[in-house]
Structure formats: structure tokens, C-alpha cells
Amino acid sequence: MSYFRKNIEKAKGYEPGFQPGQNNIVKLNTNENPYPPSPAVLKALAQIKPEQLRRYPDPKGDSFRLAAAKVNGVSADYIMCCNGGDDLLTIAFRSFCDKKRIVAYSVPTYSLYPVLANLQNCKTIEIPFDNEFNLPARLAGTNAALTIICNPNAPSGSLINIDELASLADELSGILLIDEAYVDFAKENCTRLAKEFDNVIILRSMSKGYSLAGLRFGYAIAQPALITGLMKVKDSYNIDTIAIEAATAAIRDRKYFKENIGKIKAERTRLTEQLRKLGLDVPDSSANFVLAKCGTDNAREVYEKLTQQNIYVRYFDLHGLTDRLRITVGTKEQNDKLLCALKEILIG
Numbered sequence: 001m002s003y004f005r006k007n008i009e010k011a012k013g014y015e016p017g018f019q020p021g022q023n024n025i026v027k028l029n030t031n032e033n034p035y036p037p038s039p040a041v042l043k044a045l046a047q048i049k050p051e052q053l054r055r056y057p058d059p060k061g062d063s064f065r066l067a068a069a070k071v072n073g074v075s076a077d078y079i080m081c082c083n084g085g086d087d088l089l090t091i092a093f094r095s096f097c098d099k100k101r102i103v104a105y106s107v108p109t110y111s112l113y114p115v116l117a118n119l120q121n122c123k124t125i126e127i128p129f130d131n132e133f134n135l136p137a138r139l140a141g142t143n144a145a146l147t148i149i150c151n152p153n154a155p156s157g158s159l160i161n162i163d164e165l166a167s168l169a170d171e172l173s174g175i176l177l178i179d180e181a182y183v184d185f186a187k188e189n190c191t192r193l194a195k196e197f198d199n200v201i202i203l204r205s206m207s208k209g210y211s212l213a214g215l216r217f218g219y220a221i222a223q224p225a226l227i228t229g230l231m232k233v234k235d236s237y238n239i240d241t242i243a244i245e246a247a248t249a250a251i252r253d254r255k256y257f258k259e260n261i262g263k264i265k266a267e268r269t270r271l272t273e274q275l276r277k278l279g280l281d282v283p284d285s286s287a288n289f290v291l292a293k294c295g296t297d298n299a300r301e302v303y304e305k306l307t308q309q310n311i312y313v314r315y316f317d318l319h320g321l322t323d324r325l326r327i328t329v330g331t332k333e334q335n336d337k338l339l340c341a342l343k344e345i346l347i348g
């Protein structure tokens with residue numbers, strides 16, 4: 001006899017990427033930004049007054065909403081702050097899904113979606129991507145209450161164009177949630193779809209492009225009627241005062257953000273080219289990671305040999321991914337260490 005609901009008892013839970021304790025490692029396994037956050041963030045943190053901690057936070061994080069609205073060319077009532085993008089996913093599943101209201105998404109993708117579906121007792125329709133990670137036409141005909149597209153997709157780094165997503169939003173009778181956790185590294189984003197369609201929710205994260213994975217801050221962009229509904233479901237204080245101050249400072253510092261993204265994109269190009277020279281099949285990526293196919297089915301072995309050298313990348317023991325490694329784009333120094341180790345493992 002368990003105290004838990006049956007599906008919780010049976011669930012494995014989400015398995016986060018390994019977070020090693022030591023410092024002298026090359027950590028390219030969880031898509032963190034390798035550069036520090038903007039100095040404006042540290043300044044904002046230093047200015048926090050005890051009184052701000054004594055009191056409850058602003059429940060909606062209005063200073064951040066205003067700043068994010070300005071960046072995205074919408075009004076503040078299009079924005080909802082979240083405790084990381086994952087918080088928005090939880091809120092969306094709680095808002096739209098239950099035993100009779102299903103979720104649909106393409107696979108392989110972010111492995112948190114089925115975990116959250118299970119918590120809601122909600123059925124999943126998983127439609128496989130083709131080899132080029134094109135938008136599957138069948139996604140439009142599922143009748144799901146919630147359809148999720150991760151764009152750029154994880155772990156492929158592939159990007160579906162906005163017009164295709166606009167057609168999908170138009171065809172769906174339910175919500176289309178576009179998970180743009182990695183969009184800061186892509187050539188375009190879907191903000192305009194949130195303005196055009198009353199069934200589109202866009203997820204943004206401050207973890208990747210703004211170097212704030214440890215802070216836990218993300219946000220939704222959607223029409224005010226949707227934001228009002230989602231606000232009913234969120235925890236009353238889902239973001240704390242320190243996070244609001246830090247995230248607001250980060251999103252306001254456009255110069256630092258652009259430089260940070262520029263450096264990662266340049267390294268992504270170099271890393272991709274160098275991996276290809278080592279014989280790996282690496283499609284162009286729109287994210288801060290690449291998915292490298294190892295040719296022969298030896299990705300796990302390569303992963304283990306890298307780990308032995310304190311170089312951490314991500315291996316997924318999942319259908320369609322067992323011959324690949326997902327590698328976060330690091331600093332030039334980190335990428336060079338990885339490339340050097342890979343050369344030794346693959347070529348000798």
C-alpha cells in the first residue's frame with residue numbers, strides 16, 4: 001500500500017542532466033551558458049535591501065513584465081513571470097490537461113513533457129519527427145487540448161519556420177505552446193504569433209541566453225485573456241524578490257546579451273565545423289548545443305570515455321538517439337578540450 005496516487009507511485013520522475021560537484025571539469029551536458037551573467041545582475045543583487053526580503057515579493061513581477069514587454073514589442077499584460085520555463089510548463093499542464101484532455105508533441109523532444117502529462121493523468125500523443133526534424137503534418141489533427149512544439153527543438157537544435165507554426169496554430173482547436181527556451185540562439189522567434197493568435201503561448205527562459213540557470217526565471221508571452229487564465233493556476237508567489245531584481249537587470253542589458261549570444265553563435269559554428277572534420281555528422285543547430293551523430297553505434301562508449309576525462313556531454317538512451325551525443329557549446333577553451341579528447345578517442 002502506497003500513500004501516493006497510483007501514477008506517482010509508478011512514475012520514474014524527470015531525470016535532470018548530471019551536475020558534478022567539482023570545478024576542474026568541462027561541463028557541456030546541460031546547455032548552460034558558459035559565460036557569466038551581465039554585471040548589471042550582480043549590481044542589482046548587491047543593492048537588495050533587507051526590507052525587500054522581509055516582505056512578500058510582487059506577485060506578478062511587474063518590473064520584469066515591463067522590461068520583457070519592451071524587448072518583445074508587446075504590452076506588459078502579455079507577459080507572465082515564471083520560476084523558470086519549467087514552471088510555465090507545469091502551469092500549462094495544470095491549466096489545459098486532465099484525463100480527458102490530451103497533450104500532443106513531436107518526439108524526440110524535451111523529456112519533461114511526458115513526466116508532467118503523467119502527473120496530470122493525461123494521455124500523450126507522441127508523433128515522431130522525420131530524419132530532418134520537419135513539423136509532422138499529423139500534429140494538426142490530434143484534437144489535443146495542448147500541443148507543444150519545442151522550437152528550436154531539444155535535443156536536435158532544429159528550427160521550424162514561423163509560417164508553418166502559424167498554420168498549425170490556425171488549424172488547432174486547442175492551445176499551441178511554443179517552447180522557445182533556446183530561441184535566443186536562433187535567427188527568429190515567434191512573438192508575432194502570440195499577438196496574432198488567441199491560442200498561442202510562448203515559453204521563454206532566462207537560463208540559456210541570459211546565463212541565469214541557477215536563478216530560475218522564465219516567462220510566458222500570450223494574449224492577455226490567456227495570461228489572466230494562467231495566473232489563476234500559478235503559485236501566488238512563484239517568483240521571488242531576488243529573482244525579479246536579477247532577471248529584470250539581465251533583460252534590460254541588451255548590449256551584454258547581444259555580445260554573449262554572438263560569442264556562442266561564433267563558437268557553435270566553429271565547434272560544428274571541427275566536429276564534422278572529425279567525421280561526426282552534425283546538422284546545423286539553432287540552439288546553444290549541437291547533436292552529433294557518431295557514425296558507428298558507439299556514442300555511449302565515446303560518452304563514457306569523455307566522462308573518464310572529466311568532460312561531460314549528454315547521452316540519451318532513447319530510440320533514435322543512441323548513436324548521438326548532445327554537446328553544449330562552451331567557451332573556446334572548453335570546446336578545444338572536448339575536440340582534443342574526441343580526436344584521441346575517434347582517430348587515435
Ligand SMILES: Cc1ncc(COP(=O)(O)O)c(C=O)c1O
Pocket residue numbers: 031083084085086087110150154179181204205206207213216217218
Ligand atoms: C526545451 C526546454 N524547455 C524548457 C526548459 C526549462 O528551462 P528553465 O526552467 O531553466 O527556464 C529547458 C531546460 O533545459 C529546456 O531544455
